[in-house]
Amino acid sequence: MAIYLEMPNLDPKLGFKFLINEGDILTTPHWHREYELILLTKGKVNIGINDKQFQLSAGGMAFFKGGDIHYIVATPDSNRFVFQFDMSLFNENVVKKMDLASHLNKLSQVSLFWDEKINRKLRTILQQIVNEESNNQYDKEFVIEGLMYRLIACMLRELPKDDEVKVPGINxxxxxxxxxxxxxxxxxxxxxxxxxxxxxxxxxxxxxxxxxxxxxxxxxxxxxxxxxxxxxxxxxxxxxxxxxxxxxxxxxxxxxxxxxxxxxxxxxxxxxxxxxxxxxxxxxx
Incomplete structure (x- = not known):
């Protein structure tokens, strides 16, 4: 598989980046050190993560860990929110004490295997982040950081681990x-x-x-x-x-x-x- 290293331009003050990709944005096979979460808001996408392939429809989410080789092929009418971050987003002492990266790396990566209740919780938080991104309030970065703490806490507490899910074959x-x-x-x-x-x-x-x-x-x-x-x-x-x-x-x-x-x-x-x-x-x- 063809791959290249991507260098996401995160906000240096926050360790976070948000963007919107429409269906005409093709994400060819690549990897990066940062974590990434996508929320599909419209249409369908085929996603490759390392050696596995998945299909998501509107409302579906995928979580890419640092170092994962991944690509996205979307229908032209699709739309997806993209959230990228690294460990600098969080308090350094918390990251070390919790061994945060290690715990994130154990999580299941595709919402096809997540309970719909947790899916709704995560979508709600992600939409709140999107809403904050669209305004220019002085405390915008502070609020986004707080929402990211909530998001990661929900993921760590409620998402299944990789070894707890059975990946079905693609049609x-x-x-x-x-x-x-x-x-x-x-x-x-x-x-x-x-x-x-x-x-x-x-x-x-x-x-x-x-x-x-x-x-x-x-x-x-x-x-x-x-x-x-x-x-x-x-x-x-x-x-x-x-x-x-x-x-x-x-x-x-x-x-x-x-x-x-x-x-x-x-x-x-x-x-x-x-x-x-x-x-x-x-x-x-």
Whole structure:
């Protein structure tokens, strides 16, 4: 499975980040050190967590632990709330005394296996966090931190542990779709730096170009070319802030056919030029 390291830009004062992802946002296989909880508010999603696949509908939740390889393929009409955090959100003494990370890492990860009563409790708290995010009250961060303490307390007390749930098999049709998408992700990871044709990726997926085009658009919500360009930009973003490689070299090695195309797509996706992005988020001192 193709994977890359994501660097979530958490609020440094809080150790927390909230965002909304609509159906046209494809989360390709990746991992990060931070914890992440998603709440699906509309539509359906297929989720891969390490070597397991799940399907969620509106109201469903998933909890990704630090280091989990995960991806999300959503229907175009879907919408999901994303909550990311790390241990800096909580009091350092509490984290150490409770061994908080260790306890979180034992929890079951998908709401398919959670009691509906606890599901409702968690959804209520998450919605309260969303409401706080939408206002500019002076105590906003204080309230969000308090709600996150409540959320984690509910999870620790009431969610089942990994070894307490039996994961059912995914239906054959959905499993076939996810296996095919994994082939596509892996192909792109190996070849994104070179010229990738529709014929090449269709062959890797085991389809004709005509059928593959329809299959990919239906299950991913964007064309393959859109996905490929976004993937290349994601890779470029990582290299820009995590290495001292010149931007010109990253561009030339990133699979784009022209400088103009790279800069246009980068600015469209990120809202900044590559140089502005590096100056703002550079992690290489």
């Amino acid at each position: 054959i049709q959905s499993k076939t779709i996810l296996i095919t998408l994994n082939k596509v992700f892996s192909f792109v990871e190996k070849n994104y730096r070179t010229k990738v044709t529709l014929e090449d990726v269709s062959k890797a997926a085991g389809f004709s170009p005509y059928y593959f085009t329809k299959f990919f658009k239906k299950n991913v919500g964007q064309t393959f070319i859109e996905f490929l360009n976004n993937y290349r930009i994601d890779k470029a973003k990582w290299e820009i802030i995590n290495t001292d490689t010149p931007i010109s070299s990253i561009l030339n090695q990133g699979g784009f056919t022209s400088d103009k195309t790279f800069y246009r797509l980068f600015k469209k996706q990120v809202g900044l030029s590559p140089k502005q992005y590096k100056n703002k988020y550079n992690l290489v001192k």
